[in-house]
Amino acid sequence: MNPTQQVDRPTLNLLTNHGYGVGFFFTSIISFFILIFSPTSQAASCCGGGASSGIILPKFNDVMWDLSLANEDYDGYWTQQGVYQKDPRDSTLIQRRLNASYAHRLNDNFQLNSNIALVNNDNQYSGDRNSVTALGDMQLGIWYEAFDNVTCIYKINGWESLKPSIYFGGTLTLPTGISPYTDRIDSSFDITGLGFYRFDANVIIEKTVYPFSLSWQGQYGYTFKRPINQEYSQVITPYTKQLGDRYSNTFNGAYTWFLPNLSMLTLTASLSQLKEDSAKINGQIDHTSGLEKSTLGLAFAYSNAVRDWIIKASFSQADSGENIPKTQVLNIGVSHVY
């Protein structure tokens, strides 16, 4: 198969600015970001593509690299009660991310991937201007393809032909970005990373019956507890903190056009839901933390006739949430497979 159906779609990562700052923006801490943080693309078919936690190689390719540029515009936030609040007057909060991803096949069923982002926070907040550029968090991932043959079909021929592609994966996030817990930060506008190690377990189930494709991705994230002895460059009494477990669901529906020159164009619509439990501070629940977010997205992917180059563009917008900023993400990217 080929990566033609690879499309961008809303990532499930938290803003690296976690809740503005936490990532303020860059938190929820929000705690904000995600944040994070943030991987690039998402599979839209059995033919492979990216995922919120790392790109996925097509079944019969050995190497893929992916470059993408994301522009995330912050437009107010939802309170812990889910009430929308506008940002202060004359505020413009933007995070730009240059993502570089690489995937490498180990054998017929296993593949590794990595992702790193260069993050730029460009903010004007109540009249004050601030801009910082730094490394974001890094992800290392592995995928297991629980199928041996391509499952994309053009026509249904009995129950056997309805067998989907199933992927199981794990992603480790390394806190290489600037978090609130270092002395490399002057304000919450500087945050480019979550500050925690996190492991995400992922499963993707997808089925393509051309020209239609449906997929679901489930994700469970476990953040490792860490000691903290400074916040926002201020010395504090040391304590331990652990962010809450994270759960997400993403549903994708795609339609593919086969163009006269043998290239392909795929349109994907997606709905993502994300929930993070409350954090724990010294083992006690932090009732000011935790978040929820629902995001709608639309993505286009164009691949050439040889299927080794893919150009992608996507737009997503959070439409409801709790304790998290409302954002719009515009993403453009290019992938190449070997």
Add this chain to the structure above:
Amino acid sequence: MFIKHLLFALMLTLLMGCEEDLLPSNDPLENKESIQTGSTIEDLSFTLSDANEETLSNLLTTHDAVVLYFTMWCPICDSHMSHFRSELKPEFSNVKFLFVDYVSGSVAYSRDAQTAAGYTDFDVIADSNDELENYFNGTMATTVVIDKNLIVQYKGIFKTTNEVHEVLDQL
């Protein structure tokens, strides 16, 4: 080969100064700030978002303590401030809670932000010239508890209401 590339990338990451978060520590650090818990501060004056001038000493004639919380009107700040409203303010009527807006560029901006965020039931300090921000080295969620003798009983980054609650209980 790929593993070698990964290791190389990790080494680069370490060399780029990311080891602070990659190897987090719970070793206590020396606090070199001039204002910290236990410090005696001067009588500070400031402008509220309604344009009125106020001083710490004046507030402390009618209250047992003043609590300052540095806000930038963000989701985390809102979460913290809502807990000030629901858990701390009702229980400590003898304490004056003030939010310090250290990001807005003018009193009018502060007032707008306060109204938009729904915190008109609190007094907000419009720290337009960053005077309190610089004096306390304040940043998002910095919380300061000042007693009647102008002694800082607590200064830290707000985590939960427990820390502030414990300090106020002892006053």
